[in-house]
Amino acid sequence: MTEFFITTPIYYVNDVPHLGHAYSMINADAFARWHRGIGDEVFFLTGTDEHGQKVADSADAASMSVTEWTDLYAQRFKDAWEKLDIAYDDFIRTTEKRHEVAVRKFLQALYDNGHIYLGTYTGSYCVSCEAYYSANDAVDGLCPVHRRPLIEMEEENYFFRLSAFQDQLVKWYDDDPTAVFPDFRRNEALSFIRGGLEDVSISRTSLSWGIPLPWDERHVCYVWFDALINYLTAIGYDGAGYERFWEHSHHLVGKDIIRFHCVWWPAMCMAAGIAPPQKVLVHGWLLVKGEKMAKSGGNGVDPIDLAGIYGADAVRYYLLREHALGADGDFSIEALEHRYNVDLANNIGNLLSRVTNVVDKSLGGVAPRATGNVLDFAEVKEHVDRASRAWSAFGSAQVLEEVQLLVRMANAALEERAPWKLRDANEIGAILGDALEILRLVAILVSPVLVESAPKIFAAIGLEMSAISSSYSQALEVGLYQGGMTIAKAAPLFPRKGQARAR
Numbered sequence: 131m132t133e134f135f136i137t138t139p140i141y142y143v144n145d146v147p148h149l150g151h152a153y154s155m156i157n158a159d160a161f162a163r164w165h166r167g168i169g170d171e172v173f174f175l176t177g178t179d180e181h182g183q184k185v186a187d188s189a190d191a192a193s194m195s196v197t198e199w200t201d202l203y204a205q206r207f208k209d210a211w212e213k214l215d216i217a218y219d220d221f222i223r224t225t226e227k228r229h230e231v232a233v234r235k236f237l238q239a240l241y242d243n244g245h246i247y248l249g250t251y252t253g254s255y256c257v258s259c260e261a262y263y264s265a266n267d268a269v270d271g272l273c274p275v276h277r278r279p280l281i282e283m284e285e286e287n288y289f290f291r292l293s294a295f296q297d298q299l300v301k302w303y304d305d306d307p308t309a310v311f312p313d314f315r316r317n318e319a320l321s322f323i324r325g326g327l328e329d330v331s332i333s334r335t336s337l338s339w340g341i342p343l344p345w346d347e348r349h350v351c352y353v354w355f356d357a358l359i360n361y362l363t364a365i366g367y368d369g370a371g372y373e374r375f376w377e378h379s380h381h382l383v384g385k386d387i388i389r390f391h392c393v394w395w396p397a398m399c400m401a402a403g404i405a406p407p408q409k410v411l412v413h414g415w416l417l418v419k420g421e422k423m424a425k426s427g428g429n430g431v432d433p434i435d436l437a438g439i440y441g442a443d444a445v446r447y448y449l450l451r452e453h454a455l456g457a458d459g460d461f462s463i464e465a466l467e468h469r470y471n472v473d474l475a476n477n478i479g480n481l482l483s484r485v486t487n488v489v490d491k492s493l494g495g496v497a498p499r500a501t502g503n504v505l506d507f508a509e510v511k512e513h514v515d516r517a518s519r520a521w522s523a524f525g526s527a528q529v530l531e532e533v534q535l536l537v538r539m540a541n542a543a544l545e546e547r548a549p550w551k552l553r554d555a556n557e558i559g560a561i562l563g564d565a566l567e568i569l570r571l572v573a574i575l576v577s578p579v580l581v582e583s584a585p586k587i588f589a590a591i592g593l594e595m596s597a598i599s600s601s602y603s604q605a606l607e608v609g610l611y612q613g614g615m616t617i618a619k620a621a622p623l624f625p626r627k628g629q630a631r632a633r
């Protein structure tokens with residue numbers, strides 16, 4: 131047993147939850163559930179980023195106080211995560227007092243350590259990102275993310291001496307080649323660092339909606355700088371939670387915020403005198419017809435609508451099965467329906483209903499035990515081991531691929547031996563017992579993804595999932611299904627979708 135601390139980006143309150151956010155959340159939730167399942171002490175953190183000019187402007191435009199505005203929008207994220215069965219341990223809001231305390235303490239440490247100075251900043255600024263872009267990063271004078279014109283700005287700012295950390299950052303990357311996952315994102319961040327770093331402006335005098343700098347309250351902290359510190363706030367910066375969880379930190383982030391998390395943040399930690407995060411996991415974007423998913427782009431797909439139609443399990447399954455962590459992926463309803471109908475309804479769902487049906491009809495409802503006389507349990511064990519290793523290596527797509535291979539083994543044996551045509555109870559029992567064992571193993575392996583269906587599979591084969599919580603490693607030994615209990619034909623887990631639904 132060990133600790134496992136996983137975080138998602140904190141979402142900007144001006145946005146509404148879209149499938150891109152849901153993709154981050156579902157990945158983090160699945161990793162957290164797997165680690166809980168193997169007995170780790172898990173802390174899963176998410177939340178909302180609530181400072182910055184855009185938030186103040188939006189509240190103003192809506193004739194609301196900023197607090198009313200942020201309360202309303204933070205709640206939208208909480209509601210969305212509930213509908214997608216996300217089980218986080220803490221939801222941080224950057225406007226909370228605990229965060230202000232942590233940020234001021236962190237900033238003071240940077241200042242006392244000599245890593246902050248006052249200077250004048252001139253640069254090209256994107257109002258939407260609340261970030262400056264160098265000439266290299268701008269695309270035809272436009273923000274590379276929003277494709278909007280950049281504005282020339284000049285102001286007196288405090289600066290963080292990021293340039294002084296270039297060598298230390300390179301050393302951090304060299305010392306731990308797995309600190310950023312996957313490899314191609316690591317190389318991207320490292321080559322950016324090797325190309326030379328500029329100091330970054332960390333304060334604004336032009337707005338008041340933010341956290342004042344402890345040594346000069348005319349300035350408020352730049353929204354990105356305060357947001358990053360949330361990861362420390364939530365575990366109790368400098369306290370027992372920090373001692374316990376920080377060295378097990380995993381930040382799951384989208385590729386658009388790689389610079390903040392793979393360059394700034396580790397350097398900020400070094401400057402404050404603490405260790406950089408243990409691991410940064412970078413995922414790609416979900417594209418709709420080649421464009422980034424975003425509400426402002428008009429192509430935002432509402433994850434709640436999808437969960438309403440297909441169920442949260444199907445949305446979770448599709449996103450993790452189809453989009454391995456790292457690369458960009460395309461979202462389409464057709465692909466979602468295909469996964470639903472093929473992987474879930476035809477493969478997993480069908481296996482469960484066929485097996486329970488024949489147990490009911492041919493064996494008087496008494497479940498037979500697994501023997502390994504029909505399926506090759508050595509081969510089953512290989513799939514199970516590969517799936518377990520993939521879970522621990524953040525490879526949820528691989529896990530689900532191994533699961534499908536297991537299901538296919540069982541379905542193929544049923545096709546070949548057609549137990550529904552047989553008379554001999556021993557012969558029928560040998561086939562069904564091994565198939566039941568596959569269902570048991572599959573239910574455990576998919577439980578971080580199919581959070582509603584996995585316990586149903588367990589119940590349908592006469593077992594109780596809560597009995598194995600936190601002991602997945604033992605429960606994944608092959609051949610444990612004892613049988614003997616009475617089971618009935620299971621109700622369909624995944625009724626077919628698609629053809630009947632109006633497009």
Ligand SMILES: [Zn+2]
Nearest residue numbers: 256259273276
């Ligand atoms: Zn932008």
